[in-house]
Amino acid sequence: MKQKITLKHIARELEVSISTVSKALKNSDEISEDTKEKIQAFAKLYNYKPNNIAVSLKNKRTKNIGVVIPDIVHHFFTTVFRGIEKYANEQGYNVIICVSDETFDKEVINMEMLNNGSIDGFIMSLSAETQQKNDITHLKQVLDQGTPLVLFDRVTDDLDCDKVILNDEEIAFEATKKLLKEGRKRIALATTESYFNVSEKRAEGYKRALNEYGIEVDNDLVLVIPYDDIQESMIDAFFDTTDVDAVLSVNEIFAIQCMGVAKKRGMKIPKDISFIGFTDGLLSRYSNPTLTVVAQHGIQMGEMAAKLLIDRVEREDEGEEEESFKTEIVKASIINRESTLN
Amino acid sequence: MKQKITLKHIARELEVSISTVSKALKNSDEISEDTKEKIQAFAKLYNYKPNNIAVSLKNKRTKNIGVVIPDIVHHFFTTVFRGIEKYANEQGYNVIICVSDETFDKEVINMEMLNNGSIDGFIMSLSAETQQKNDITHLKQVLDQGTPLVLFDRVTDDLDCDKVILNDEEIAFEATKKLLKEGRKRIALATTESYFNVSEKRAEGYKRALNEYGIEVDNDLVLVIPYDDIQESMIDAFFDTTDVDAVLSVNEIFAIQCMGVAKKRGMKIPKDISFIGFTDGLLSRYSNPTLTVVAQHGIQMGEMAAKLLIDRVEREDEGEEEESFKTEIVKASIINRESTLN
DNA sequence: GTTAGTATCGAAAACGGTTTCGTGTTAATA
DNA sequence: TATTAACACGAAACCGTTTTCGATACTAAC
Structure with missing residues (x-):
């Protein structure tokens, strides 16, 4: 195992001081062309690279x-x-x-x-x-x-x-409006627990769009899905009790899962029901049907x-x-x- | 902006030497209980933490x-x-x-x-x-x-x-054998360009399994898919010209894409055709039907x-x-x- | 009262660089 | 010839630690 070469080694070998070596390698004009060439050649030969840690310590960056x-x-x-x-x-x-x-x-x-x-x-x-x-x-x-x-x-x-x-509120507003323009009346919101501020913002946009279309927000249409749980049965129960013709989901997975449940129930996508999810990941691109998404431009x-x-x-x-x-x-x-x- | 506190600051403030501070903080028994307590209390109060960079430089780790x-x-x-x-x-x-x-x-x-x-x-x-x-x-x-x-x-x-x-060859062998046991006769291999050594290993396992079942390797059944290309049409063409009743894919995406093409052609999964892909990602878990995979235990x-x-x-x-x-x-x-x- | 031993602490080197400042040499100038 | 400036280089401080090696003072033993 070869030791990493330092300024000290070069200095000793070439019989100059450490400062001279340091300056020569930075092409300082304090040093004569002759010695600069000599030192630089030697450094290149032995593949000298300054030690990051030492440099960091010195200039505190x-x-x-x-x-x-x-x-x-x-x-x-x-x-x-x-x-x-x-x-x-x-x-x-x-x-x-x-x-x-x-x-x-x-x-x-x-x-x-x-x-x-x-x-x-x-x-x-x-x-x-x-x-x-x-x-x-x-x-x-x-x-x-x-x-x-x-x-x-x-x-x-x-x-x-x-x-x-992200302009979460605004884009959720846009997405919801898109669904409304399609003629959807009962748009569900699939979301996470509310302490995520992004989920909240998205919910606000969703509600604002409904308001603009004169539709009252129906809390039965808001489906809060916990992480790491038996989500499938929950969604199924939701579809059992609620009449839905579109879903806006705060993430990709919930949207895909909802789509899966809807398909199993024989609903035609997008004829009977539309889906939009946040996050333009692999799932939305390769699902069947492919999922309309809000791209977050990560x-x-x-x-x-x-x-x-x-x-x-x-x-x-x-x-x-x-x-x-x-x-x-x-x-x-x-x-x-x-x-x-x- | 408060400056980060150093040993030097503590030493100056408590009128002891830097070495004493250093030792006291490491609970060295060279230092009296009294001064240790004093120094440790002071350090805790000002939330002293040793500078990682300096420590790194010192012990070269x-x-x-x-x-x-x-x-x-x-x-x-x-x-x-x-x-x-x-x-x-x-x-x-x-x-x-x-x-x-x-x-x-x-x-x-x-x-x-x-x-x-x-x-x-x-x-x-x-x-x-x-x-x-x-x-x-x-x-x-x-x-x-x-x-x-x-x-x-x-x-x-x-x-x-x-x-x-990964035991790539072996698990590809197992996966292929699983398909053979299902009674599949024309098992395609969806793979990448051959310079990936893992793809090669998987191909070897695939071939070994076929051999063991006395089936000759048919190169027409090997579909090499390039990255970043119009993969869909390529797969479509492949299904046009080739008779296939199972696909082993070296990754998840190719498998999902092949499944998509097969579904469009009206093939029933897994009745008419089976699929196994490498990588246990989101795609395989949420696809329809869900995909049997080789989990790589990343x-x-x-x-x-x-x-x-x-x-x-x-x-x-x-x-x-x-x-x-x-x-x-x-x-x-x-x-x-x-x-x-x- | 000398000696040895112990407890407590500080000086200084070291890690590998950068940078300021000083110094000796040479050449140009008065 | 004396003065000065330019040139080329080295010494040393510094960044923030750790660690070795004294150094001092005090205690105990002879």
């Missing part, structure tokens, strides 16, 4: 960004992460990722682990439990210590920081979040005055497929 | 592991990653992830970025392009510099290092890979003699669903 997300086996978060990784890499940053598993404790532990010099800033989306408890002292602490933080998708109003969100969200963070980090670096916090809104779009009349 | 995978928006890699992250976190390691995007260049660049002190070792799966070119000088270089490396799934025989693979693979890596890193730490390289084999299993007769 790691060129790492920490990403904390609730789940990685999840299409939306995966695409957002892809966007983060893409932009970060272009800017010479690496990405350290931690999964909170939708729990508060892991979120806290992970952030503490990373916030001791390992990273220059955080990008995160709140875990379900954190949203439930609405306890964000760990985030406040991070900000207090001067670590930049960008929240995306699952954000909180109680924190002053950069954010990237990559764009990720890039945006990374840009906000890196901009702030580097602004801090330059010693410029801090800019006020921004909230960027990514515009979702509806992708028409076979589950709706077009 | 970062407690970071680098993961380089071809794609993150891909169920299998995501689950493997999940396993890596899980085990690594348990052992106090963080995970830095880079995506090669199936390209050789990004793979090389990412690894060079990380291999200058940022990480203690690599876990990776080769990009498509790397497997095509069969150029692994960058990997050899990493090993040469003494950085431990664990390969998973997409491995190469040309490199001496720890590996974690989490287990990831945990295994992380364990191999961390074990080696820490063995090196202890200065123990290097152990010889292992190849761990994760046993896949078949999950029976509706697309096969059971």
Whole structure:
């Protein structure tokens, strides 16, 4: 096992000082062309690369960004992460990722682990439990210590920081209106427990659209589906008791499951009933019929979040005055497929 | 913005030396109980946490592991990653992830970025392009510099290092035999270009099973589907010209697509035709009919890979003699669903 | 009262870089 | 010839830790 070569080795070998080597490798004009050539040639020969850790310690910048997300086996978060990784890499940053598993404790532990010099800033989306408890002292602490933080998708109003969100209310409004324009009268909303702020926003858009069409919101049409449960039977029971001619779902899975139940009951899609789901993942593309969806443009969200963070980090670096916090809104779009009349 | 507190600050404030503070915080018995209490109380009050970067520089261990995978928006890699992250976190390691995007260049660049002190070792799966070119000088270089490396799934025989693979040949053999036992005679193999070693292994298992049943391999039954192309029409053409009563697919998507084409042609599943696909993702669980799959146990693979890596890193730490390289084999299993007769 | 031993702490080197400042040499200028 | 400026390089501080090796003071033993 060859030892990694350092400035010291080069200096000793070439009988110059460490400072000379350092400067020569940065092409400083303090050093003569002769010695520069000599040193650079030697460094290239032995494939010298400066030690990241040492550089980080010196200039107090790691060129790492920490990403904390609730789940990685999840299409939306995966695409957002892809966007983060893409932009970060272009800017010479690496990405350290931690999964909170939708729990508060892991979120806290992970952030503490990373916030001791390992990273220059955080990008995160709140875990379900954190949203439930609405306890964000760990985030406040991070900000207090001067670590930049960008929240995306699952954000909180109680924190002053950069954010990237989807126009959830608006696009849910649009999606619902699309169903109304098709002539649907009894549009169900398949949603999660309400402590997810995105679900709430989507519900608001749904209700606003109904109102605009002079339709009263019928709470029987709102189907709250818990995670990790016997969802199928629940949906079946829902169809038993409720008359439905369209479903707007806050995610892909619920929509696909509802479609499955409807098909089993002999309903024709989209003749008898229409479906729209959030998230443009594999499921919607390969289902039968294919599912009309709200595309959340995760990559764009990720890039945006990374840009906000890196901009702030580097602004801090330059010693410029801090800019006020921004909230960027990514515009979702509806992708028409076979589950709706077009 | 509060500055992060360091040993130096504590030392100055309490009028002791830096070494005393350091020792006191580690509960060294060199320090009197009195001063220890005083220092520890002060540290706790100001929420002192040692700077990871400085510690890394000192003991030449970062407690970071680098993961380089071809794609993150891909169920299998995501689950493997999940396993890596899980085990690594348990052992106090963080995970830095880079995506090669199936390209050789990004793979090389990412690894060079990380291999200058940022990480203690690599876990990776080769990009498509790397497997095509069969150029692994960058990997050899990493090993040469003494950085431990664990390969998973997409491995190469040309490199001496720890590996974690699936029993691809064997499980493909089993899956094919399952179809044969159902009485299927014309079993198609839907696969990718052959430079993926896993696809090759699966093809071998497929052929071995046919042989065992005395059936000659018919190359017309092997459907090679390119990535990112008009796959649907290709599959349609295949069904036009070929008589098929079962399909074994090396991934989930191809299987679902084939099922879609078969359904459109009015074939009954699994009465007229059976399907088995590799990868137990969302698609197979929510398709109609649900797809019988080969579960690759990604989490287990990831945990295994992380364990191999961390074990080696820490063995090196202890200065123990290097152990010889292992190849761990994760046993896949078949999950029976509706697309096969059971 | 000297010696040895123990408890408690600090100085300093080290990890691998960057950067400021100083110094010696040479060549140009007064 | 004396002065100065440019050039080329090295010494040393610094980033925040850990750790070795003294150093001091006090106690116990002879």
